[in-house]
Amino acid sequence: MNDKLKEKLDMMPNSPGCYIYKDIDGNVLYVGKAKNLNSRVHQYFDRVYFNKTANLVKQIDDVEFVLTLSEKEALVLEINLIKQYMPPFNVIFMDDKHYPYISLSKEKYPRLSIRRDAKSNKYRHYGPFPDSKAAYKILNLLNRIYPFRKCKNMPKHSCLYQHMNQCLAPCVLKIDDDAYDTYIRNVDKFFKGYSNEITKDLNNKMYQAAEELNFEKAQEYKELIANINSITSKQIIEFNDKVSRDIVGFYIKENFISISILMYRNGYLNAKINEVLDLIGESNEIIETYLMQFYDKHDIPKEIYITESVNLSLLEDTLNIKLVNPKASSGQQLLLMAVDNASKSLEAKFIELASKDEDIFATLASFVNKNRISTIEMCDMSHISGDSAVGVVVVYQNGYPVKNKYRKFNIKGENTKDDLASTYEVIYRRFNNLLKDNQPLCDMLIVDGGINQMKAAMSALEKLNITNVIVCGLAKDDHHRTRAFITNEFVEIQLAKDSKLFLFLMRMQDEVHRYAITFFKNKKAKSMISSILDDVKGLGEVRKNRLLRLYHSLDEIKHSNVEQLSQIMPSSVAKELLEKINKEL
Numbered sequence: 001m002n003d004k005l006k007e008k009l010d011m012m013p014n015s016p017g018c019y020i021y022k023d024i025d026g027n028v029l030y031v032g033k034a035k036n037l038n039s040r041v042h043q044y045f046d047r048v049y050f051n052k053t054a055n056l057v058k059q060i061d062d063v064e065f066v067l068t069l070s071e072k073e074a075l076v077l078e079i080n081l082i083k084q085y086m087p088p089f090n091v092i093f094m095d096d097k098h099y100p101y102i103s104l105s106k107e108k109y110p111r112l113s114i115r116r117d118a119k120s121n122k123y124r125h126y127g128p129f130p131d132s133k134a135a136y137k138i139l140n141l142l143n144r145i146y147p148f149r150k151c152k153n154m155p156k157h158s159c160l161y162q163h164m165n166q167c168l169a170p171c172v173l174k175i176d177d178d179a180y181d182t183y184i185r186n187v188d189k190f191f192k193g194y195s196n197e198i199t200k201d202l203n204n205k206m207y208q209a210a211e212e213l214n215f216e217k218a219q220e221y222k223e224l225i226a227n228i229n230s231i232t233s234k235q236i237i238e239f240n241d242k243v244s245r246d247i248v249g250f251y252i253k254e255n256f257i258s259i260s261i262l263m264y265r266n267g268y269l270n271a272k273i274n275e276v277l278d279l280i281g282e283s284n285e286i287i288e289t290y291l292m293q294f295y296d297k298h299d300i301p302k303e304i305y306i307t308e309s310v311n312l313s314l315l316e317d318t319l320n321i322k323l324v325n326p327k328a329s330s331g332q333q334l335l336l337m338a339v340d341n342a343s344k345s346l347e348a349k350f351i352e353l354a355s356k357d358e359d360i361f362a363t364l365a366s367f368v369n370k371n372r373i374s375t376i377e378m379c380d381m382s383h384i385s386g387d388s389a390v391g392v393v394v395v396y397q398n399g400y401p402v403k404n405k406y407r408k409f410n411i412k413g414e415n416t417k418d419d420l421a422s423t424y425e426v427i428y429r430r431f432n433n434l435l436k437d438n439q440p441l442c443d444m445l446i447v448d449g450g451i452n453q454m455k456a457a458m459s460a461l462e463k464l465n466i467t468n469v470i471v472c473g474l475a476k477d478d479h480h481r482t483r484a485f486i487t488n489e490f491v492e493i494q495l496a497k498d499s500k501l502f503l504f505l506m507r508m509q510d511e512v513h514r515y516a517i518t519f520f521k522n523k524k525a526k527s528m529i530s531s532i533l534d535d536v537k538g539l540g541e542v543r544k545n546r547l548l549r550l551y552h553s554l555d556e557i558k559h560s561n562v563e564q565l566s567q568i569m570p571s572s573v574a575k576e577l578l579e580k581i582n583k584e585l
Contacts, residue, residue, distance in 0.1 A: 008063050015036070016035050016036070017067040019034065021089075028085040029059055029060065029089050030090055053278075101118050101126060102126045110148055118297070118298055127271065129271055147167050203221075246264065248307075249567055250567070252279060260274050288315060307563070336550075349503075375443050378509070392409070392426075420452055423460075445461075445471050448473075451486060473486035482509065536580050543568065558581045
């Protein structure tokens with residue numbers, strides 16, 4: 001830290017406002033807001049960071065600040081400064097093009113179209129839709145049913161759409177001012193979930209056409225009805241009150257934050273919006289900034305369900321919308337669904353970044369002086385104080401899991417209380433079975449543990465005279481997070497937290513933990529988990545099930561935080577839970 005920066009940090013006021021980090025050339029790196037500038041800015045230099053945050057801190061040469069009268073003003077100013085400077089380390093919401101709307105123009109002769117901007121008052125907006133394909137499918141369906149104007153600009157002569165009875169042809173015919181009212185009302189009904197009236201009308205027309213022996217027209221109506229049923233059957237009503245609301249959940253892992261927004265319009269789930277972002281700064285600040293930018297591009301619902309870990313009053317005041325931390329079980333279940341979506345989205349991101357990347361396998365091969373690595377196995381053990389100990393092996397081939405080759409083992413006898421003996425037993429039994437069945441062996445075996453576990457696995461392979469399987473391991477830091485890859489010669493190779501190899505190994509770890517804990521929970525150990533959780537006041541059976549649905553082990557729960565856990569339980573319960581687990585494990 002240079003003297004100029006240190007001097008400015010010493011002068012930082014205890015007031016709300018925005019801070020602006022700059023590099024040595026004066027370029028804006030990052031813009032943030034804070035309720036207390038002095039406290040927030042000093043956090044960047046008082047903590048150890050990884051990934052992009054570490055890279056940001058390394059480049060900071062100067063800091064400026066702008067005081068505001070309130071945190072609300074700071075949040076609004078932050079968004080404006082992000083738009084102005086487009087800093088490389090900020091969350092910048094630029095991909096609204098992924099979330100199209102179907103819009104009906106409020107012209108004398110209305111027209112349906114796909115639009116990316118839901119803010120214009122010249123249109124009625126319906127959506128958003130999860131992707132363009134879904135939006136265009138519905139648009140084409142509605143254009144076949146209702147004769148709205150199809151041409152963007154009014155031509156001087158009629159076109160094919162008039163002859164197909166899909167346009168009233170206002171370009172050449174005199175149209176009654178109220179002619180479109182029924183069609184507009186029907187489109188509204190369609191998007192509000194009342195498609196039964198539309199299909200009933202089409203059914204009547206289909207039978208009438210059939211009676212008139214116009215079978216071609218009857219077939220057309222039949223196809224329209226089938227298309228409507230196909231589209232509407234995917235919509236699930238969760239709210240009887242028909243209120244438009246969004247459900248916002250998030251999930252944090254390995255310096256990434258995944259945000260999921262379930263968008264309900266008129267009681268129907270219209271879209272699932274998922275975003276995976278680098279975790280720079282505090283999670284609640286990232287979510288607040290993201291939502292401000294998101295609703296600058298999208299229509300704002302009547303209310304938002306969200307965890308109490310974010311500043312509800314700040315967002316309510318700034319967005320002028322009702323934010324709810326749901327207490328009823330139905331609302332909590334929906335919030336859990338959003339968190340689950342965020343978790344799966346992060347998992348998918350890891351797969352997308354890592355799978356089928358030749359560089360990953362070339363890098364792994366170079367670590368162990370081999371030309372090629374294609375089949376990798378990873379093993380893991382799971383138990384509580386030696387009770388109901390189990391071991392599992394997962395198999396990945398060319399970056400993808402091969403689930404029919406997964407194997408699980410009950411640890412026997414005294415080995416249940418000894419991690420190294422358990423590792424030896426599982427590896428011996430696994431590879432002995434492969435030899436007996438004359439099955440091919442993997443190129444690399446990764447033990448989810450350190451050097452001692454590796455040596456146990458190596459001893460098992462040596463006993464079986466297997467010399468062509470390379471045994472490697474994963475070293476953990478003090479917080480039980482993977483920090484390094486251990487080669488077969490016990491050399492530690494540090495892993496960049498944002499590298500594709502690291503994400504691939506994290507994906508394998510998640511999978512082997514999931515498989516182990518699933519097997520573990522099906523045994524007596526399920527009651528052992530309960531025995532640890534039972535003492536937490538306010539953590540009933542429903543909340544325990546939610547926990548085990550999202551977290552594959554007590555260790556994962558231990559390394560989460562109050563903010564993340566408070567999405568599925570009150571923050572007071574989350575604090576007590578973490579205290580209990582930290583005491584026991």
